[in-house]
Amino acid sequence: MANALVWLRRDLRLHDNPALAQAIADGYAPVLVYVHAPEEEGAWAPGAASLAWLHFSLLSLHRDIEARGGRLVIARGASLAELERLQRETRAEALYFGNVYEPLLQARDARVQQAFERSGIAVKRFNASLLVEPWQVQTGSGTPYKVFTPFWRNASAAFSLRAEYPAPSRLPSVEAVGLGIEQLGLLPAIAWHAGFWSHWRPGEEGARELLEAFCEGAVEGYKEQRNLPDRTGTSKLSPHLHFGEISPQQIWRRTATLRLSETGQADLAHFRSELGWREFSYHLIHHFPDSTDHNLNPQFDRFDWAEPDAESLARWQRGRTGIPIVDAGMRELWHTGWMHNRVRMIVASFLCKNLRHHWLHGARWFWDTLLDADLANNSQGWQWTAGTGCDAAPYFRIFNPVSQSEKFDPQARYIKRWVPELQQLPTPLVFAPWQRPELLRHSAPEYPVAPMVDLGESRAAALAAYSRR
Structure with missing residues (x-):
């Protein structure tokens, strides 16, 4: 069976991962790769707290992959150079990855795709982290939205709820040169983050537990309870969403199964509109890339x-x-x-x-x-x-x-x-x-x-x- 690289970034999960699922469906043995390249994110390279979460998220993903007989290949350096090295080592015939939307990373991904395709390596890209990709929604005059309400009305009508991509029961063992997660040096020298982990559990399982807790409790009354900081009135899924340990499709799909009162349905609609604000933020950063550092107004x-x-x-x-x-x-x-x-x-x-x-x-x-x-x-x-x-x-x-x-x-x-x-x-x-x-x-x-x-x-x-x- 031929190999294909599956480049993981903001989709650090095995369930509902379209790039991984499609590589397997296309008949490839997936080589799961994470390349640490914070320099490619420019002035907005990940901060200390994000890097600490990433450390434990990668450990969790590594364990999930090993439990299925596979291996997560870790690399550090320029993304294109490391991917080209791994392609040569594994003789991979294709590259699969989920899209990211930060301006510098979009440009980087385009360069990777062009280089691989020039070398005769097939590239397939997927929406792995949003309900609707930023370029799929526009006003009647063909311009980006600048107001949330009409954006969300259009976006929520534009996306379709699909079946979940299955997680593989087995993954192939891979022969490739990689690093240990500890070698990435993601944890700060001073362990100021040590208290975080009594509140959080990075990884897919932690994300699923939080989603279940939200569905069983906080979703009823969400509209009011979300404003009260002395209690857990929100899902607290935001770190898991950022690292792609859970997808918005999974959240939408699970909440669609809930049997709620009329008031509870209004609470759920409000919760989903918060997912909509996340979508709107990505719409804006795609169409107005300078907004990370400059006033939109x-x-x-x-x-x-x-x-x-x-x-x-x-x-x-x-x-x-x-x-x-x-x-x-x-x-x-x-x-x-x-x-x-x-x-x-x-x-x-x-x-x-x-x-x-x-x-x-x-x-x-x-x-x-x-x-x-x-x-x-x-x-x-x-x-x-x-x-x-x-x-x-x-x-x-x-x-x-x-x-x-x-x-x-x-x-x-x-x-x-x-x-x-x-x-x-x-x-x-x-x-x-x-x-x-x-x-x-x-x-x-x-x-x-x-x-x-x-x-x-x-x-x-x-x-x-x-x-x-």
């Missing part, structure tokens, strides 16, 4: 952002702003590699509007510390909150962190979990402890006695800057 190119202040940025990063809900979110991120979505919006609004720092400062920190750091979602999420993107919250929509925490964490359970020094304060005071500085100094002497900026004054300054743009 060019009016903000003249905006009066504050000069970068290393001290204030560090206080925001470490959860020392004196605004409890902001500090809770930033500490949750540091200790778990994840942050609740509602809190992400609050901390981003505080950085971009109360501190008036450019959204890229926040996007860079999230990129390095989020386990689910995803270039499309991260860029568009920050631009949405900053007001600089497509279909964004207007800049003058400034989240009030006090009223947000009162509304969405009314018992202050989330704040007290991540800012434990405030546990002795009466709950109403936890949301704005600077209102009683003497009590704050007595109960929590290590916590800032005042917020780093006055919320009212900084809001007024942000609106004044907006009026001058």
Whole structure:
């Protein structure tokens, strides 16, 4: 049986993997390959948290492949050179892979395809990580969408729910020179990530467990519960989706089997619309590749952002702003590699509007510390909150962190979990402890006695800057 390379990237799974399934269906013995080439991602090479997840995801995939008699071939270096080497070593007659959509990687993949085809090696590419590929949906005038609602109406009608591609029961053993996963050096020298793994289980099995838990519990009430950071009201599948340990088709297919009440069906529709926002982010990054580093709305190119202040940025990063809900979110991120979505919006609004720092400062920190750091979602999420993107919250929509925490964490359970020094304060005071500085100094002497900026004054300054743009 002839060999074919199956190049894995954002599809680190054996179930519902179209490239792998098609290689087998075409009669090839699949040679499963992962090439680590972070330099090819330019300024947005994976951050420390993502690399740590990748380490354990590859270990999980390696075990799954070995259990079927096969082997995951690990390489490091230029993707084209390593793939060409492996093609020669294995005498592979074809190359199969799932598409990725980051601008630099799309260009890289095109070069790989052209080089292989010039050498007479067949190349087949697949949609392995989206419901609809970014170029499949367009407005009536043939232009990209810039507003979510019509995009999702069109996209959700355009994709078809297919049968799941089966995982192979057996995989062939492969003779090829490869590296051990540890040789990639993915884990940070200082094990600040050690606490992550009590919250997460990278790999296909961990993804399936989370999906089942969501289907059996949190999907009912999702629309409301998703805004409450003190509980697990979301699927928390985002890191698994980013690394392709589960596909959106698998999620859609599983949720389609649920027997829900009328209210539950509305909850499910809302959950699916969040998958739609992921699709929309990839649509935007494909059609507007500069949006990873530049404002989608060019009016903000003249905006009066504050000069970068290393001290204030560090206080925001470490959860020392004196605004409890902001500090809770930033500490949750540091200790778990994840942050609740509602809190992400609050901390981003505080950085971009109360501190008036450019959204890229926040996007860079999230990129390095989020386990689910995803270039499309991260860029568009920050631009949405900053007001600089497509279909964004207007800049003058400034989240009030006090009223947000009162509304969405009314018992202050989330704040007290991540800012434990405030546990002795009466709950109403936890949301704005600077209102009683003497009590704050007595109960929590290590916590800032005042917020780093006055919320009212900084809001007024942000609106004044907006009026001058």
